[in-house]
Amino acid sequence: MRISRMSRAGRLRLTGYAALQLLLSVPALVLFVVDVAAMVLSILVVGVPLLMVLLPVTRWFARVHRTMAGVVLGVDVPASYLPYDSARGVARLRIAAADPMTWRDLAWLVAAMPLAFTASLTVLVLFAPVVTGVVWWYAVGPLMYYRSRADQWLLAFGTTERLEQRVEVLTETRNQSLDSAAAELRRIERDLHDGAQARLASLGMTLGMAAELVERDPETARRMLTEARETSSAALGDLRDVVHGIHPPVLADRGLTAAVEALALDLPIPVEVGGDAPSGLPAPVESAAYFAVAECLANVAKHARASRAWVEVGQAAGLLSVVVGDDGRGGADPTSGTGMRGVARRLAAFDGTMRVSSPKGGPTLVTLEVPCDSSSPRTTPSSETG
Template sequence: MATEYAPQTRDQWAPQGRPPRRHVLPPALRAPIEARTWREFGYLMLSLPISVLLFVFAVTMTSLGMGLLITFLGVPVLALCLAGCRGLGAMERARARVLLKLDVADPAPVRPKPGGGPMSWMGAMLKSGTSWRHLLYAVLHMPWAVFAFSVSLTFWSYGWAMLTYPLWQWTFPVYAGVDGLQLYGDSTHNVYLDSPVELGLTGAVGLLLTLATPWLIRGLAAADRVMVAGLLGPSRLATRVSELESDRGVVVDTAAADLRRIERDLHDGAQARLVALAMDLGLAKEKLTDDPEAAARMVDEAHGEVKIALQELRDLARGIHPAVLTDRGLDAALSAVASRCTVPVRVEVDLPARPAPAIEGIAYFTVSELLQNVSKHARASRATVEVWQTADRLMLQVSDDGQGGADTTAGSGLAGLAERLDAVDGILVVDSPAGGPTTVTAELPWRG
């Protein structure tokens, strides 16, 4: 269904966005000199000595602890091994954060029972799945680090050496007494890279290796990213629990803010009018016998105040949860919101059924806030609202032809809206380049 509504008024304001950064060289040519390539190459070079240290520590302490399990001494040795692996894991997370730009959250600390002493600490350490994952990382990373070190160093050094070979080929006849780099030699003949054609082919092969090696390095570093994130970070369950705790805080804060808004609106609006109305009716009652005409005028004014108070209460109720949304669904409710926007809005709702009431309410208020942004900031001449279902997700999209520049930086209305959607496993994506147009897409779980 498509419906279009006419404008009433228009405000003008929009932030200015930054133009995108432009590169002179394409990615394939600038990769060998990019800082990212050299950071990841440095990470792979450092991985070998560090992984050897981790491997030796983990294997030695684990073997010693397992061997001593026949006595009580094996338990503290294993606990110390796991604690050491956790400490070395913190170093690895810091190294990945600096060189790979991979920000892995610290796992939950070991929590022994209060007052349990060393035995409680050792028991908590041995029961911690995170600690054993750190030990597994220390054992598995060493063979991978040897492979990644060898491959990246070989390709990187050979690529640059062959690329620059025409520049340093002169050192062979001057210092080694041969014509160039020897490819083959026996008692009958020798093959050197010394002719102009051979120098050109060597440089061309070196160029290909130099251009291809950064992508090889990125692939090897990607495997390291997976290992660090999967073995040294918090578990999926712990991460999910943390997300739910954060989402619960957002929901509680949002509900408290809404309650404060409702209380303020009631106190400053309808409640104040009803108090004044009661006073006016009291005065009219006193004047009813002495001055009936004045009492009639006061009753008439009170009647007008009653109508205004009723309208304010209707607006307040619509802001809490509109009746049209409950009775007729998103199509009618969003059409009512669009009719109050300051620019023409086309509404298209294509839903096979109604989602869960909570999701329906969040979708309604999301579109309402986005259309308010269009009215206040976009400088748009028209806007579009589209709602549809994809698999088990409810999709919303609000577009306008305004001057763009909207973002979700901290403190903006879009940032708060993104937090509300995240609290119910939703996503908010903003595409608003400077100069427009602006497209805001929201994704919510269906939960029908």
């Protein structure tokens, strides 16, 4: 919205925002006082339940003002909170306490009162009398603009802060990717050593003994050659398993949906696979999504006590979305086991996210989202780290 070309309707809307901000300023101040009191009481545990109620209320207040500031300024005013949807109880409060945006919200609550009584109240005072109508006409835009800039400064990170956060995220995901790649290499080495390598060594010894016996004891040599053929088939199976753990052939040949359907066939419970993955997915994204789904389905088979499960694959707003659900006992905690944390780390390497909804008694829904834009630097083949 350009101030110089603002219509009467635009000025009236800004005046309405000023009235709403003035109306919310008193409860905002009360909310700040109660927030501080609850934080003090949380030392004695008494304030913990109160904080669990006040936190979403405080964020609602901030969200309303972010929306108004975004409309006035004509730009998005993002919240940039740390995700805590999968956490519960005290764990959610710990995440919120470590979130810089939480403290910005509190600082904003302190500033909201004087800002409202200066900018917003001035707009309403100028709007009421006829004499000051001309002043209101020219002043409402600048007053609400600078008021909204103050909200933006308090309620959203600046460019430098966003870049610093981005660097921190990239550093963390890079380290996690390197750790995952090292663990994957150790797994491959162990599988080769304990499986195919041992069988091939046995095969070599069997062939050597058969060669010595072929003239003296042809029947024994024939049995040993039969045994060697069986050992070679088993070694080939071990190698196929290793290759499947690196990048399943069905994934490369038929795509993500077909690969997930193949996974579902191996589970002891019926799994319904629906939807379809977008075509032309970058190979690293496809692989990350596949192994994430594989881990989720393995968890269903091991822990959920479910009678059925389902996988829904789709795309929305440039994101590959996969929902893995089951009708089991629920209560899944992504922070308590290495499997789900491994899924989150694998997706984080591609700016992906994992959300878990698992109330007691079920159902459990695990939502996996990964950017699938082939032009994204995080989804190019060079980004693949295992």
